Amino acid sequence: MSQFTGKVVKRNLKQSFGWIKYDPADKDDDDEIYFMWDSRRDGELPDVGASVTFSRERDPEKSDGYIATNVKVKK
Numbered sequence: 001m002s003q004f005t006g007k008v009v010k011r012n013l014k015q016s017f018g019w020i021k022y023d024p025a026d027k028d029d030d031d032e033i034y035f036m037w038d039s040r041r042d043g044e045l046p047d048v049g050a051s052v053t054f055s056r057e058r059d060p061e062k063s064d065g066y067i068a069t070n071v072k073v074k075k
Contacts, residue, residue: 005032005074006052008046019051020068035068046073 009032013029016037024031033056037045047053054068 002056002057003053004068008048008052010047011046012046018046018053020071022054027068033066033068035071046071050074060072 002025002072004022004024006020009019009021017034018037019032021032024033031073033054035054051074052071053074054071056066057069059065059067
């Protein structure tokens with residue numbers, strides 16, 4: 001599984017998700033990907049503007065989309 005890097009650009013505290021802007025390998029893919037708080041590995045809630053690393057998996061709810069998993073704030 002590939003490791004990606006990006007920056008948190010939005011988050012929704014009430015619904016427990018956020019968005020990461022990154023440079024996808026395939027230029028046809030969207031350059032923003034969402035993540036859920038429960039996907040964080042290190043337990044730290046990333047702030048907007050935080051640099052993060054993450055894995056990318058197919059979104060089980062959207063056949064043509066991805067979700068960021070194993071989100072970790074870069075130190």
